[in-house]
Amino acid sequence: MVSATIPDRVPVTVLTGYLGAGKTTLLNRILTHEHGKKVALIINEFGEVGIDNQLVIDADEEIFEMNNGCICCTVRGDLIRIINSLMRRRDKFDHLVIETTGLADPAPVIQTFFMDEEVQSQTHLDAVVTVVDARHIWQHWEADEAQEQIAFADVILLNKVDLVTPAELDELEQRIRKMNAMAKLYRTRNAEVEMDVLLGVGAFDLKRALAIDPNFLGEDTHEHDQTVSSVAIVETGAVNGQRLNEWLGVLLQTQGPNIFRMKGILNIEGEDHRYVFQGVHMLLDGSRDRTWKPTDSRTNQLVFIGRNLNEAQLKDDFRRCLV
Amino acid sequence: MNRNSRPAFDRVWQQQLSDYVGAIAWSPRDPILAAASATGEVILYPINGQPQVLNPPSGQPMDCIAFSQDGNFLAAGGQDGRLRLWHLPTTGDIPAVPTHSLPAHNWVEHLAWNPQHNWLAFNLGRYIQIWDATQQDLIATLDFEASSVLCLTWHPDGQRLMAGGYQGAKLWDSRAWQDDPYVAELANVSVALAWSADGQYLASGNMDRTITVLEWHNREPSPYPWVMQGFPGKIRHLAWGRPSSTGQAPPLASASVEGIVVWQRSADPNVGWDGRLLEGHLAWVHGIAFQPRTQLLASAAEDGMVGLWPHAQRLSAVLQGAPAGFSCLAWHPSGGYLAAGGQQGELLLWSQRSI
Known part of the structure; x- marks a missing residue:
């Protein structure tokens, strides 16, 4: 009933990864790449990103516990607020990218797209992309955040592959694969990757087949x-x-x-x-x-x-x- | 209005802004409507006369707009992080003078003028500031703490300011801004707040798909709130009506997704509030308001309809003019005019036909 009157929903890419993994490099690539898409960006860490004629919105991570009998049911209140306002200038952009802080648990962001009917009616989650620093991941391998970012990912960029040996890389890849059997893995330098493996993935689209290794x-x-x-x-x-x-x-x-x-x-x-x-x-x-x-x-x-x-x-x- | 007659409205004019009409407001003093759009326009539209552009398109959406209680000031806020204030001299023909533009880091999403003084409350993220427009002075800065402020309203007595957000609502007393606020732990996240005109009831529309209603006596709420459930989504709009007879509680209209539910306090204390669903809209409802002094409810929705519901019961008339959907509506304080904004910049004015 509602869907008959609303325009196409805007795809959303969630970008996670530890500080220094190469998220900002990737962001700049997404924003400047000639893919013909107008990208709006919601970020938590106002860093080097500062590109004109793009819609860049600075957000504070506000985690709301929804308390419906579930301790893990949390959403990002700031995203609900911002996305619903942003949709008033719907024609100004056709893809939304949300960057999370290096230490963020991706679950509240993802759950926002399952929980909030207003966000759901206007956007759809396209994919969770996690950038992994192939060299430094070993230092924070035990951190919950690092593990969750890998576990929630649909696309994993093993970045900075030039800084590790092929043997180390194989080991890392195997280890990640055991944690997350669904994600697509790409080995990159300077976060160089084709845009079509990042945007328009459709990982949360139920109509697309499962892709298990x-x-x-x-x-x-x-x-x-x-x-x-x-x-x-x-x-x-x-x-x-x-x-x-x-x-x-x-x-x-x-x-x-x-x-x-x-x-x-x-x-x-x-x-x-x-x-x-x-x-x-x-x-x-x-x-x-x-x-x-x-x-x-x-x-x-x-x-x-x-x-x-x-x-x-x-x-x-x-x-x-x-x- | 005769109880059995249908409300009849005629279109007075239609105007066009350049994008989504985010907010509209009527002057309490002059026959003037103000409108703000997603390209940043702020325009005054007299009922009879030429529109006057106060703010040209800037590319940054304006989200809120409001006149001070005496009609001397107009405030607008939006996503460019500035609060804009205009001074409106005593007749509508004299151009408005911009008096102030306060810089703000965050979006200004909520504005509320005090009902007795020219005090403007507005939010900057999780902070609320109160600006005295007459004295041109900042009165107070309040910290909501738990989250960004998601809604803002003055108590009808003008002495207290209430803000809603994560973990409920907080109430500050204007006689002692520095004191800790009263905290009404209503629900998980309060996204809409409304006081009944007599200040007896406070309703909170919540993100967890409930409404909480608190009854107040002597500045204290009853310890047992009513909770209404069964909504398809968060409750985004609330409006209190006028009691149908003296001694009765006023009706409360609520909007969630495409549904409108009107609540009436039952005579039976075990029942609490009875809800009735107003069926008619096919898409999201973006605004509801009771006609001043009557029980006629108007609703503006994404399906391109402004619905008119006499006695807040059955849909009796539909007004159109925004095929891509309406975004907001507002009754003129006299009740004789109804205005609605559209998602593609339409602005329509209707007047009620006299019987």
């Missing part, structure tokens, strides 16, 4: 030397919708704070359509997707990214949902 799916066992990890579940067979709902309900109630992101494609019993869903902490969004093609194998695919995930139990619990 096939190597990750192929692995049966994972080392559990890190607290943040990805768990992938691949099972054929049909899922009982009611049992699935009950399981997800309990899972999010009890594990919500630990589950950063989840995505899935499901084969629901008696349905000709694929069912796709995604979640951020306790917020879940799902819908009926295209019909299964005759050539499809009707495989259920789920990915969880989180802290202290119990892989064996997740898999067992999911199997109990199968018909």
Whole structure:
């Protein structure tokens, strides 16, 4: 009903990464690149970014706890306020980039786009892009913020690859891959990357297929030397919708704070359509997707990214949902 | 107005600003409407006469505009981080004189003139400043602390100023600005505040999709607020009406997404407030207001309709003129005129047909 009267929603890219990782270099690239898009930018740290004829808005990070029975349900109040005002000059820009501070937890930013109906009606989250300093990441590897920024990412730039050896880089890439099996990884110098891998990614678009690293799916066992990890579940067979709902309900109630992101494609019993869903902490969004093609194998695919995930139990619990 | 007659309005004129009309306001003294747009225009529109541009397009949106209680001053604020003030001499024909332009680091998103004095409250991020326009002097700077200020309103008695934001609303006393404010921990985030005309009820529209209503006696609220739930989104607009009979509580209109709900206090204390849904709008409601001295509710929405709801009940008439949607509306203090702004710069004025 509402969607019939509103113009296309503006795509939003969230840019995270530690101070010094190369975020500002990347920002400048996005703002000056000849991609034909007019970009508005919301930043927390007014640094070297200062480009004329661009819409640059300085914001203070205001975290609001929504208190609906969930300790992890937080949104960015400043973004709600700013985006809703900004949309009055809707025709002045066609992409929004939000830069977070180096120490920010990306969850409140992402949840803002799931929680606030006004923001939701006017914008859609395109992707979370995390810039990682290939050399210095080792110094703050244990920091929650560094792990969360990697865990929430759809696109990871392994930047400053010229400052490390190929062997170190391979190790880093493997390690990141175990934490986040969904993200696309790019090795960069000076944050040089094609704009179309950053803008217009559609990572939160339920209609786009899941992109799980096939190597990750192929692995049966994972080392559990890190607290943040990805768990992938691949099972054929049909899922009982009611049992699935009950399981997800309990899972999010009890594990919500630990589950950063989840995505899935499901084969629901008696349905000709694929069912796709995604979640951020306790917020879940799902819908009926295209019909299964005759050539499809009707495989259920789920990915969880989180802290202290119990892989064996997740898999067992999911199997109990199968018909 | 006859109880059974439909309200009839005729278009007086239509004007055009260059972009989204962010705010409009009527002078309490002169037959003049002021409008502000997303390109930064501030323009005075007399009901009869030529428009007068006070601020040309600057590229930076103007978000709020308001006249002082005596009509001598007009204030406007927006995203260029300046508060603008004009002095309006006693007849509308004499050009307005800009008196002041205060620099501000943040966007100026909320303005509120005191109902008794020419004191202007406005926000700068989480701070509120109070400017005495007559003395040209800063009276106070208040810190909301918990977040940016999301709404700002004076108590009808003019002695107290209330601001809403994260974790509720805070109330400062003008006789002792330096004292800590009274804190009404209403809900998680207060995004709209409205006092009933008699000051007896305070309503807060909240981000968690609830409304909280507090009843006040002798400057103290009742410890048990009413909480209204079941909205599709945050409650962005509130308007108190006029009691239908003496002794009754005034009706409260609320807007959330495309829905308008009107609340009436029940005679049964166990019920609290009864809500009724006003159905008719197909898209976001951006403004609601009761006609002064009557129970006619007007609503402006993104579906391109200004709805008129006699007794705040059924939709009886629709006014049009902004095909891409309306953004705001305001009744003339006499109630005889209704103005509405549009998302593509339309500005329309209607007058009520006399019966």
